[in-house]
Amino acid sequence: MTSGLPAQQIPPTEIRQGVVRLARRLSSERPADGLSLNKSSVLAHLLRNGPMSAGALAAADHQQPQSLTRVFAELEREGLIVRSRDDHDGRQRVLELTEKGRETLVHDMARRDAWLDIALSDLTETERQVLLLAARLMTRLADSPARHAESPAP
Template sequence: MGDVDERLEVAAQARRAATRLARRLRAERPAGALSTNKVAVLGHLYRHGKSTPGEITAAEHQQPQSLTRVFADLEADGLVTRSRGERDRRESVLDLTAVGLDALTRDMADRDGWLAAAIGGLTETETQMLRIGAALMNQLADAP
């Protein structure tokens, strides 16, 4: 039973660390940068192509009401387009525009730059541990 408790504690520590890092990224986000939810929606459309709002909320594990305003803002800013579904004309489908792709690419580069600067202040051992942790997180993301 101790092994399970230890794994649960490690999982909880990883979750807390990821949450703290996300908070710092949000707090230090430059003016005009995309919100986390906007990045999630644009990233989903980039990876999966045209999607309905329901498909996006389910895939991103969000409540529909938390993304309703995000969808409207992205459409108003010209980052996504909304059209009628081919199978069901009552259903709307969102698609990433070229402007949206540029905004997503720029925002991800800014976040990567912020992380690279933060990593630059780590010791070699800390950097190696971060690489190992990143590899493990990727394995967990790909696990069934």
């Protein structure tokens, strides 16, 4: 157990492994006809943050706008998002979640949330509160500015 150790002595490997394993488990609970990870991520950003430009959305998802161009087009074709003029800058276009997009995202997340709800029921109240705190901290970590560590020697 690593509790009580200074930050420099906490091995990031254990945290990374736990996050990756949970992400894979949640992914396995995704419905076969569910949204791709990119599509659900885009819709979730729009649900949380409201209308956003393609560039702002890509930056929030730590991706290049070009890598999401096809995803945006597919979501728009499926009626899950719409593009409209920015109220503040008429030259700018923003992506906005449609009601169908919101419903699709909620349905897509429901199965994973149901599995997680069952898994959480096996934990104590204290453990659930620790996980809630950890989730908030992981969100902060994910949103922190990129700082690249020196590459380890081979």
